Amino acid sequence: DVKVTQSSRYLVKRTGEKVFLECVQDMDHENMFWYRQDPGLGLRLIYFSYDVKMKEKGDIPEGYSVSREKKERFSLILESASTNQTSMYLCASTPPRGPLHFGNGTRLTVT
């Protein structure tokens, strides 16, 4: 079974802090994704990566950046956390033409 691991299940950070959300997958998938999930808005794509060091903006990239230095790891970075970034963050990976495999989510609270 594919395993996608997000490093933290809950995080509480202060406004202005730099925040790193880490995601690791163990199936050698080329494609990795970061989504944000908010009630009533569904899943919104922040960034995705289709190869090492390659990335593309999704629908809501403002305030976020990403890093993919190794194939198995995809990091989401909040350069200066703000309260409107309080949300659930989901990482996922997928092979070509396959389904998304999700991590179990990180609930981030910015105070």
Place this chain on the structure above:
Amino acid sequence: AQTVTQSQPEMSVQEAETVTLSCTYDTSESDYYLFWYKQPPSRQMILVIRQEAYKQQNATENRFSVNFQKAAKSFSLKISDSQLGDAAMYFCAYRSALNTGNQFYFGTGTSLTVIP
């Protein structure tokens, strides 16, 4: 861009009964993939079922089956013999089969309550 619509924000079903969750999508492509995901309170998104557009046969996985109507661009999920553990948020998703089809498009979800 493709859009996916789930018109039922909330649904409920009696335990052991059958419920159908609706999903429609808009695309100009002829080859694509459709998925249903379940998200229980534990937050883990779980793949329930997948359908490849070029296959006419409706996919089934145990108590879960789909009604795929390609011309109508409809992809509903039927849950038979509903169980308490089926209570969750359900998301419909679309993926292009093109080589550049890296993006997934999600509906806004349907919250399913199972009544004992």
